[in-house]
Amino acid sequence: MKITRQEVEHVAMLARLEITEEELKTYTEQLNSILEYAAMLEKLNTEDIKPTAHAVPIHNVLREDVVKTSMDREKALSNAPDAEEGFFKVPRIV
Numbered sequence: 001m002k003i004t005r006q007e008v009e010h011v012a013m014l015a016r017l018e019i020t021e022e023e024l025k026t027y028t029e030q031l032n033s034i035l036e037y038a039a040m041l042e043k044l045n046t047e048d049i050k051p052t053a054h055a056v057p058i059h060n061v062l063r064e065d066v067v068k069t070s071m072d073r074e075k076a077l078s079n080a081p082d083a084e085e086g087f088f089k090v091p092r093i094v
Contacts, residue, residue: 003031
């Protein structure tokens, strides 16, 4: 499968990109090169290869979810620039 110059122009128009004639030629060549490489990879025999999402095994590193006592309200509000009725007072945004 080859990408034509008209297809590159069409994609550039859809993306609202202004590209020069030289860029048009370069992008067409580069995209065709990528497609040729992908076609080469399609010829590989992958029948005995297990599908994976990552090349190496990965896992999330999570801490244990442990319930702890929280900070005292007065201590938490002690450094607040402004507090009202036990809450942080912030400027109104709306």
